[in-house]
Amino acid sequence: MIEDDYKLLIEEHKDNFLLSLRLGVLKVDELRILMEHFQEEENYEACQGVVNAYVEFKKELDEY
Numbered sequence: 001m002i003e004d005d006y007k008l009l010i011e012e013h014k015d016n017f018l019l020s021l022r023l024g025v026l027k028v029d030e031l032r033i034l035m036e037h038f039q040e041e042e043n044y045e046a047c048q049g050v051v052n053a054y055v056e057f058k059k060e061l062d063e064y
Contacts (some may be wrong), residue, residue, distance in 0.1 A: 006045060013049020014056070021057045028054065 017034075020026035026034075031050055038046040 009045040010048045010052065013046045014052040017050055017053035018056055021053060022060075028057070 017026065017031075021028065031054055035047055035050050038044075038050065
């Protein structure tokens with residue numbers, strides 16, 4: 001189904017961004033730049049992946 005494919009794409013983007021945040025390759029303040037880029041490209045799956053990665057990363061930081 002299209003909805004399942006959409007959710008899978010979002011999850012893949014989230015996993016990639018989250019890993020980059022955890023490894024320190026990507027900084028939280030750089031997420032805004034990525035969001036602007038993906039919005040211009042109309043890549044809304046990537047936008048949602050960025051948001052989901054940020055939310056999960058922030059939860060992880062708050063737990064420490």
